[in-house]
Amino acid sequence: MIKYQLLVCILIVSARGHQANAASVDSEVYPNAGLLPDACGEIEQKRLAEGPTAGLYEFPWMALISYNTRDGLDFQCTGTIINSRYILTAANCIRNRNIAGVRVGEYNKCMSIDCQLDQCESHIQDIPVEEAIVHEDFTSKPNVDNNIALLRLHDPIDFTFKNVAPICLPVSNTLRSVSIDGKTATLASWKFRSANSCELNRISLPLVTRDECVKKYEKSSKTPKISVNHICADEKAEDACGIVSGDPLMLETGDKGGRRVVQYGISSHGPMRCGTDYPGIYTDVSKYMDWILSNMKK
Template identity: 30%
Template structure:
């Protein structure tokens, strides 16, 4: 989609704290409900003195504080009208335009809040995929490799901060897989639309436990030479930070420019996506156990730091050329709110009875944050 209505743009702000049981539309001074047992009033975040006690005591997490909307300069939250019984710190908030984040809140969580409250509306090759409209996945990155003076695109990635791209370790772990640059903001990878950016890669950080003979720890981070300039078609994505699987009825998509026809191995020049479902760990392990080579590359089976996803009809899947791209959890399909839950790792064939294998992002938050936000500041 190209634009969203003013109402949808306003509602987008409500998704900053989308896990809350109470989402309130209101202006400053309107009554609201923080929780069933906690009354509140809509107030700018910098003026909500009571919230720090709830956050620091653990009575509430930042994701449980309802959002009333956005004022001219900052977020309007549902501020508790009664103070929490815990003792509050008297340390002043160095950034009064934002709610203070307790130490237990991760930089990835703060980064996601910043992305979703940035004031820019989000608009709402994969086997048997559907074309992705402009601006739907502004985090998508195509990784370019220099092949005898010609740029070839063989893997994908996700922009997670202005200068960092998340991808798979197996995409960048060999000398002939040294990335040259990433292409952002493009749907057509060969003839990109106006507004795209090519930014050189200056550093590659492969997870220290990754081995090319194994499917474990298949995750890496690329550092770019310059900050990506954010626009309607280029913007970082949120990371999914919960270590447990999302609700059973969640929607997932994979996206990329990889193989779209297993018969002729044709790759897509256009960004495509396909809907998938998570496969329970026991069923995934049973499927991989039937593959003899899995005994070498998955000696411990599919472990907790991995995910499996597939299409029940065995028609849609990630395929060669999609590696490193995202497994996307769709949170709200109207306003285009989503989070990266996995990194495309490997599989046995494409759209076969063996599910695709993904690196679970939430299992590697310490690794990601240590590189992308080393000082824990967003």
């Protein structure tokens, strides 16, 4: 159930950022690197749910993007909180879309009060969008590439509540140079197996190399171009088919003196039919750190 009615006009701009494959500067000393908080990606020590259901406070960086439709307001894409004013998402969630606003702090879309075991949460934040920034080289046809965007919120997120917090991005040289091939990542989404879920869910996905991904898609008559800006995840045995764009692909890693959750991928495109041998394709966030930072402001 949509819990608010919010209508804002937003300006979609194509910012002049760096291309993903351009020579990049060291993001650790980039002037805007300080806009990404040091306190990020904190891991909830006690999961309150078993199986695919996410814990109530497990992914406090998840954001829902709401759209004005003929049938009213509808959540159709997701994103992640990267600081108090910015949401990271996919470009196809933004370009030529009638955005109503962003919701953070949500867990169960069908309930006004979210409860899990002995804990309940009722505070959500619905915030208008001030600016939408789509990657200037985003392409959707014939091949999807540079599928990344930012939403600047009109008002800052109030981080005094436990159910909202930023996720870490691979901003340091160390995190950007990590080889993730063969590792198992976590995907969080409200939509699996082409069906909407009331509660937020999580699944584990093994990551595959680009060469393996290209080889698997060679069997398809509609072979997408797998670029250096993509990450591929094996979704054959899981429920990630039909996922919505903007969902984060995450890895736990040692950073800032402890274990943190770092977002390495943004759900972009892939098989809609479940049980296929074709991997899901994600935008590689590590390739776009310069673009992200250059398009942020205080």
